[in-house]
Amino acid sequence: MGIRDIVEGKREWRAHRARVKALPREYRIVYREIQKYLFRVGPAELNGGIGLLSGIVDLFEEGAARGKGVLEVTGRDVAAFCDGLIRDSETDADRIQESVGREVQRAVKKAADKKGREDRDGDHD
Secondary structure: OOHHHHHHHHHHHHHHHHHHHOOOHHHHHHHHHHHHHHHHHOEHHHHHOOHHHHHHHHHHHHHHHOOOOHHHHHOOOHHHHHHHHHOOOOEHHHHHHHHHHHHHHHHHHHHHHHHHHHHHHHHOO
């Protein structure tokens, strides 16, 4: 990532934060909780940009403009709302699970190969 990308990312994040700040208070409160939730359990894509978060702000701006309460937009179970947003996204937990699976397979294969060599070497006595 070059310096230009870093500067653009900061500019984009500041503009995003300004949009959040402009939301009605109840929307800001729920947005912050959603953001915390997604940073803890959310999609790996959050590490590369604010696309999903920006989409939530879009949804919240639209709901506020229509005079809806934030829970009318998200539903009463905000965690379920978040889970629905990321249902088909790869999460950091998915990446870790895949990594552990690869490491276990590699270790098992290595142990099996070693045992096979020992068995072959032992047969030549």
